[in-house]
Amino acid sequence: MEIPTFSPREIVSELDRFIVGQADAKRAVAIAMRNRWRRSRLSAGMREEVVPKNILMIGPTGCGKTEIARRLAKLAQAPFLKIEATKFTEVGYVGRDVDSIIRDLVEASIVMVRELKRHEVKAKAEQIAEDRLVEALVGQGASAETKNKFRTMLRDGQLEDKEIEISVVEAAPSGGGEMPGVMPGNVINFGEMMKGFMNRSPQQRRLKISVARTYLEREEADKLLDNEAITQEAVSHAQNNGIVFIDEIDKVCARSSEGGSRGGDVSREGVQRDLLPLIEGTTVSTKYGPVKTDHILFIASGAFHLANPSDLLPELQGRLPIRVELQPLSREDLRRILTEPEHSLLKQYIALMQTEGISLTFEDGAVDALADLAADINERVENIGARRLATVLEKLLEEISFSAPDRSGEKISVPASQVTEKVAPLAKKGDLSRFIL
Numbered sequence: 001m002e003i004p005t006f007s008p009r010e011i012v013s014e015l016d017r018f019i020v021g022q023a024d025a026k027r028a029v030a031i032a033m034r035n036r037w038r039r040s041r042l043s044a045g046m047r048e049e050v051v052p053k054n055i056l057m058i059g060p061t062g063c064g065k066t067e068i069a070r071r072l073a074k075l076a077q078a079p080f081l082k083i084e085a086t087k088f089t090e091v092g093y094v095g096r097d098v099d100s101i102i103r104d105l106v107e108a109s110i111v112m113v114r115e116l117k118r119h120e121v122k123a124k125a126e127q128i129a130e131d132r133l134v135e136a137l138v139g140q141g142a143s144a145e146t147k148n149k150f151r152t153m154l155r156d157g158q159l160e161d162k163e164i165e166i167s168v169v170e171a172a173p174s175g176g177g178e179m180p181g182v183m184p185g186n187v188i189n190f191g192e193m194m195k196g197f198m199n200r201s202p203q204q205r206r207l208k209i210s211v212a213r214t215y216l217e218r219e220e221a222d223k224l225l226d227n228e229a230i231t232q233e234a235v236s237h238a239q240n241n242g243i244v245f246i247d248e249i250d251k252v253c254a255r256s257s258e259g260g261s262r263g264g265d266v267s268r269e270g271v272q273r274d275l276l277p278l279i280e281g282t283t284v285s286t287k288y289g290p291v292k293t294d295h296i297l298f299i300a301s302g303a304f305h306l307a308n309p310s311d312l313l314p315e316l317q318g319r320l321p322i323r324v325e326l327q328p329l330s331r332e333d334l335r336r337i338l339t340e341p342e343h344s345l346l347k348q349y350i351a352l353m354q355t356e357g358i359s360l361t362f363e364d365g366a367v368d369a370l371a372d373l374a375a376d377i378n379e380r381v382e383n384i385g386a387r388r389l390a391t392v393l394e395k396l397l398e399e400i401s402f403s404a405p406d407r408s409g410e411k412i413s414v415p416a417s418q419v420t421e422k423v424a425p426l427a428k429k430g431d432l433s434r435f436i437l
């Protein structure tokens, strides 16, 4: 699979569009990404020798660690998986099977490759689906002239509500029935969807053209896709380009203050031992075949408040040679996060209100007051980084959000006083602020 190539400088500037500050971490991931491209250009023998230099990100919660990794993966069109190291202690020493990380990564890769391939065959599938619609309308034997007439009407959208009888692989959505793999909010799980389609035999259905078209296009696209080839490509994509983000790695460290690995720390060290082969390079068997982990990029991350990176198993430390520290977010960072990123929180709220016909604006003073308040609560209650902005903003805009449908056409400008008078007092209510803000 062709993956986009960017120079480290380009990667950093792309990340800058979405993430404020954290220059060191951006540089580190940019170099790691470029190294992959360099590796792909080496001779086969040399290529096998070059292992990715995995990264350890150290920084407080909510300061952008996951966001950097996720954006990087998106930019590089790399399969991405985030897991929490602590997940693997829940069932005790043996814990959850760490190999599931690789299996899940391959699943993510399949979804990704399938979506790309589906896009490639889209135009063709649409054309075949249209032919089938015309045939369902006028019958196979109709003259070319009749067919063309109906084709034109179809394209003009004149027949959308007309019912036709077609043979579809999936049951019709009678009374709000759901398609397999389509979850609430239209998130599509292609794996599930394929299972759904493959397990069913075609059925005659009476459907409106608008609905039938969706079914037929999907069915035809699936016919055009070569599942075997997709699987192979997805496995290779995961092996060579996959990124696994392991959060809370510090929580599986034996704390130095507790005098090394004794007692309850056995299971934590066990998790590190389990993770080690994956990061060192092993072969995991999946239902799609064996997957080599040697060239998967691992980014481990943690706050390391209580433990130190040197409390990790030495072998693991060796496999995470790139160390980057992320900075706690200052008041100024929070202010920039509100306004600067491409889809910043303020921009999101403005866009959401626009759908209700409301033109929402924030006075400069209001943005400053929001940043002040978030920084203040982070300092006094608990530092949850940029996540604090979401709760504070939600509280500030709750009223407008609720009454928006009645206020269509209005221009609403949020002044600083609303932050200081409405939301800030909540932060003063001691323990309550833990739950509200």
Ligand SMILES: Nc1ncnc2c1ncn2[C@@H]1O[C@H](COP(=O)(O)OP(=O)(O)OP(=O)(O)O)[C@@H](O)[C@H]1O
Binding pocket: 018, 019, 020, 021, 022, 060, 061, 062, 063, 064, 065, 066, 067, 068, 247, 248, 301, 302, 337, 341, 385, 386, 387
């Ligand atoms: N520097 C930043 N610039 C822009 N947005 C940020 C920044 N830091 C955090 N955010 C936003 O805050 C939220 C939480 O950030 P993120 O998931 O990266 O936290 P994290 O550092 O990985 O913390 P944890 O270890 O607790 O998962 C995300 O929505 C992210 O977009």
